[in-house]
Amino acid sequence: MTTVRALLSENPAVIFSKTTCCISHSIISLIRKFGANPIIYELDELANGDGIEEELMELGCSPSVPAVFIGKKLVGGCNI
Numbered sequence: 001m002t003t004v005r006a007l008l009s010e011n012p013a014v015i016f017s018k019t020t021c022c023i024s025h026s027i028i029s030l031i032r033k034f035g036a037n038p039i040i041y042e043l044d045e046l047a048n049g050d051g052i053e054e055e056l057m058e059l060g061c062s063p064s065v066p067a068v069f070i071g072k073k074l075v076g077g078c079n080i
Contacts, residue, residue, distance in 0.1 A: 008072045013038035016052065017066050018044045027068060
């Protein structure tokens with residue numbers, strides 16, 4: 001969970017996503033329509049994406065994407 005926590009500490013709004021996930025795309029669009037400018041981490045484009053995905057699942061994100069964090073707190077995903 002070290003990588004996820006480090007990424008969350010760097011930015012107030014973070015979304016973990018995959019480029020092939022249509023729900024992730026919808027969530028990102030929705031958040032941006034509210035005027036937020038989240039940092040997006042596309043797990044399928046990151047060298048350590050598999051490790052980050054495992055960490056997200058350990059944090060209770062199931063499925064792992066999309067995972068929306070605001071202020072280091074998980075606020076939702078496709079089933080929350």
